[in-house]
Amino acid sequence: MASIVACSSTNLARIAAVLLDPAATEHERANAEALKIRLEKQLRQEATPEGTGTNIMFRLGRAIKEIKRSASPPSPKGDWTDHAFRLGRTLRRGFKK
Numbered sequence: 001m002a003s004i005v006a007c008s009s010t011n012l013a014r015i016a017a018v019l020l021d022p023a024a025t026e027h028e029r030a031n032a033e034a035l036k037i038r039l040e041k042q043l044r045q046e047a048t049p050e051g052t053g054t055n056i057m058f059r060l061g062r063a064i065k066e067i068k069r070s071a072s073p074p075s076p077k078g079d080w081t082d083h084a085f086r087l088g089r090t091l092r093r094g095f096k097k
Contacts, residue, residue: 012039 018024018032 012036012043015039 015032015036019029019036024032
């Protein structure tokens with residue numbers, strides 16, 4: 001898309017040169033003016049890309065988050081093993097001090 005924008009901007013510069021040329025005829029100026037309006041409209045549409053970098057990063061983050069979720073099933077909360085683990089951790093820390 002960058003090459004299209006660069007090409008369009010060089011065409012726009014050429015059209016501006018025709019418009020500023022004192023030797024250009026009235027018909028050439030009218031054609032150049034119509035082309036200029038059309039190219040400016042095209043450049044404005046191409047200036048706002050559909051997929052911005054933040055959009056891509058957002059989708060990448062969502063995909064990574066989904067992969068992390070699906071990698072291991074979540075352990076049930078309030079299970080007796082959770083309480084035993086916490087109790088063991090607390091006792092270990094207490095014995096170390």
